Amino acid sequence: MLNKRDNKRLFALMLGLALIFIFNPASAEQLAAAKSPEVPANLNLNKMLYEKFCASCHGVDLKGTKKGPPFLHRVYHPGHHGDGSFFRAAKNGARAHHWKFGDMKPVPETNDSIIASIVKYVRYIQKQAGLF
Numbered sequence: 292m293l294n295k296r297d298n299k300r301l302f303a304l305m306l307g308l309a310l311i312f313i314f315n316p317a318s319a320e321q322l323a324a325a326k327s328p329e330v331p332a333n334l335n336l337n338k339m340l341y342e343k344f345c346a347s348c349h350g351v352d353l354k355g356t357k358k359g360p361p362f363l364h365r366v367y368h369p370g371h372h373g374d375g376s377f378f379r380a381a382k383n384g385a386r387a388h389h390w391k392f393g394d395m396k397p398v399p400e401t402n403d404s405i406i407a408s409i410v411k412y413v414r415y416i417q418k419q420a421g422l423f
């Protein structure tokens with residue numbers, strides 16, 4: 292028979308397992324190894340905009356460059372950096388705080404609809420890479 296204490300232990304174990312299952316993000320290695328996915332035709336324009344305005348630092352493959360961080364990284368999971376942070380970064384720039392690349396300057400050639408397109412593309416690639 293299970294006594295009260297055993298029940299508690301069992302419950303803690305199950306909770307632990309459930310948490311591991313829920314918070315099991317793709318590892319950095321998995322993300323780095325992810326191949327560049329095919330981009331559906333309806334995202335071609337989004338991709339072009341990303342490449343024009345963001346890829347010089349964040350990488351054509353979203354894996355970063357010497358000038359900026361990768362978006363295929365759990366730091367940029369939508370739950371951590373929501374879509375709003377993309378609009379803010381493009382409009383106002385971003386203070387260096389997660390990395391050692393320095394500040395991101397604003398990208399004044401963009402506007403809300405361009406950024407909305409770019410975010411859609413970034414989220415698509417992140418999803419394909421198993422980030423969320």
Ligand code: HEC
Nearest residue numbers: 344345348359376377380385387388389390392393395398
């Ligand atoms: C000249 C280089 C450069 C370009 C171009 C650039 N970024 Fe960045 N971006 C950076 C750097 C460097 C950081 C890292 C700041 C830090 O340390 O957190 C960053 C961070 C960000 C962040 C995270 C902001 C935060 O709140 O932490 C977002 C979102 C972002 N960039 C979006 C974009 C988008 C969208 C574009 C294209 C429109 C773009 N960036 C173009 C260099 C760049």
